[in-house]
Amino acid sequence: MMDIVNVRDLCKIYKEKVAHEALTNIDLTIAKGEFVGIMGPSGSGKTTLLNIISTIDAPTSGDVRINGQYPHDLFPEQLASFRRKELGFVFQSFNLLNTLTVEENMLLPLTLEGASLKEMDIKVKEIAQKLGISDILHKRTYEISGGQAQRTAIARALIHDPKLVLADEPTGNLDSKSARDVMELMAHLNRTEQTTMMLVTHDAMAASYCNRVVFIKDGKFHNEIECGESREEFYQKIIHVLSLLGGYRHDVSSIRV
């Protein structure tokens, strides 16, 4: 099987007043079609790792290879084209443009790519139906709920068939019902479309939808666990590791599967 993500010896040092090493010697490989969760206490470097893989931030040292390319070595124009074709993003705060309708937000990657209007129409219909947002296509972003907004963001991340979808706490701003819907949706898309996904989350319930969860602590790799037969069992294992990591008392006490 081919690797989609290949991170080697990655380091990130923030040079503010005091230099702070946010990531130390991280190695990570994600195979095609995998759904990988990243977990760790607050401030452990999850967002930093995701931002570097997603080319939003630059590494201090180390290599990031995505689908055979080294995006951090690309020129700005090539990098933009790379993001457009290979990557899809889902953020905690949705990051939809409020000047556009739901449909137009979804179309943004295709618009930037210069796709034909016909192709756009087909894609929108198809993906909106899959995500259950066909009814709200013409609404503006301030007229829809948080769950609908996140589904729109997922639709936007998937509409151009990216090789890798990156999500930073996509359920962080949602209630538990919407969070579950969104996770089920992502897991479903991962299974049916074979889309490779990388998910950063605090939420053990959300992480339990992954194939594999990688734990980091203080910017270093801690350990990883794989999902076996049962999701419930996986969930319990995640909770266990988290309790060992510390900083997760709240989540442990409120068990819900």
Place this chain on the structure above:
Amino acid sequence: MTFRQFAFRNIVRNKRVYVAHFLSSSFSVMIFFIYALLLFHPNLQGELASTSITISKLGMMAMKASQYIIFTFSFFFCMYSVSAFLKARKREFGILMVQGMSPKQLHQLLFMENMMIGIASIIVGIVTGVVFSKLILLVSASVLFIRNGLPFYLPWQAVSLTALAFIVMFLVVSLLTSRLVKTNQLIELIRSADKPKPEPKASVWLALLSIVLIVAGYASVFYFALREQSPYILLACVILTVTGTYFLFTQLSVYVLRLLRSRRGLLLRKTNLLVLSELGYRMRDNAVMFFMVAVVTAVSFTGIGTSFALLNPGLAAMENPYAFTYSSHNNNTFEAKHWKMIEQELEQAGFAYESAKITAINTTDGQALLKLSDYNRLAEMLGYPTESLSDPNEVILSPSRVSQQTQFKQKIMIPETVTIGHMDWKYDMKVKKAATAIVYTHNEHVIVVPDDLLERGLHGEGVNAYTPTYIQFVVKDWEYSQDVAQRIEASLQKDYNNREYMFYFESLVTHWLTSKQENGIVLMVSVLIGIVFFTFAASFLYFRLYTDLDRDRQHYNMIAKVGLSRKEMGRVVTVQFMFMFFLPFLIAVIHSSVAFMALQQLVSYSVLQASILIFISFAAVQFAYFIGIRWRYLRNLTRAM
């Protein structure tokens, strides 16, 4: 959705944010167009030229200079407002780039946006200009005293100049500003929204310095007015005041607010906490903007006020009572011929007139001696009482200026005797009275002497004095004598000889129109520019509010949940807005009041009325603007709740 549609929707659905920028741009396009309309008006040049060539040149120069000023400031205004927008939209650009927008596409987007707004405001500006051009021409004709009016014309030259100039301007602004977004640091763009603004550092010394600088600036403008009218002092005054105002807003205001916040009794009373902390936040962000608004407003007040003041003396000085004055020097051989010619011209044109020839003697002491008989002849012509002298050593003083006339009427400081002096010849004369009619204006000190004094004295003793002769004309309805005056001037031109300066012809109507037109031009130019500046200042405030609206909405939403009533929120917003709208305004009023007070030292009449008029009218506009914006802003805030 194509890329172009996307760019278009992005603007159209964000119109609230762009409206101030768009309207102010349209407005400056319109004003620029008005100047171009006048500059290219075929009749205007002819009409102004008919009064005098200099006026026409002055007019053209003033229109051109105004265009340059408007254009330059529009450029800076656009640069400022566009870059303010870009700063507020960093996060949006971050999202777009994450979605795969390339730097090229981003620049293209910004370029398209700017050009769309630019072209729309050019069109709106010119169309409004054309629609109102009939009215504008009517008003200009009356302000500039153009008798035949300015007919409507299709101003294609003005249209193309305006369109071209502003297309170039918007193009340059688009190109320059689209480079402002740093596209290589995506993380910076995305994170910019959550980044809190650093606490401003206000030092006591800089805060005090602001007061010192402003006081020094005020002192130097008075030094300029009272002592030495050197442009360097005026420049120093401007620099001191502007720097002082900068520190006033960036240092003193922050310092004062911090001081207020440290008084817990004051801070924790009712909504004060909110008002003060919000003001602190606004000050931090807006100090520079307040500074610009204050300076720009002060400049427009002072400019308009000064030109209103200039308007006054031009007319008041028109105290020469003669419609025409023909003066001869150096044994003018044409005198008789010209006199006859002028009379003929007047008769032909059907004017009732009277004329008289008089001879004055200018002494080396700087007095003009007028024979009693000449004086009486002139007084009779003008319909003033005649005078008599019984004693050969008596004289009568006659005023030549309005200020002197007032002095004589009030009988202040009238000497008992005067000494008439010419070379080493001296005569002490008793002053019989000071007459109150202005009869002779060619010299400041006019003394009416007995007829025989001249024969008796000066001539008899062989003194060679300079004795110009004047032929004075009193014409009924002289206001309409412009055509006759032009014909006479043309006729005289034929005999004019550069080397031998023998005669000089002056017509009141030309003077009158010249001065009225000069003042009209100055007034028009300064009022229009002042209004444009004021509009710019107003839209700076608008931008600030609307770029902050999202943040404010979240902020008040949160506070409302904690239990701030709508009424209280209205009060918090009102107090804040009062500061934002009227603090820079107040500073501008103080600055320009000082400028007017200094101006007052330079002129004899009062500038108080004009300055109060300006302040009141602008304050009224500002107040209406304040009410309107406050209402819209509150509605916008509460709608989301």
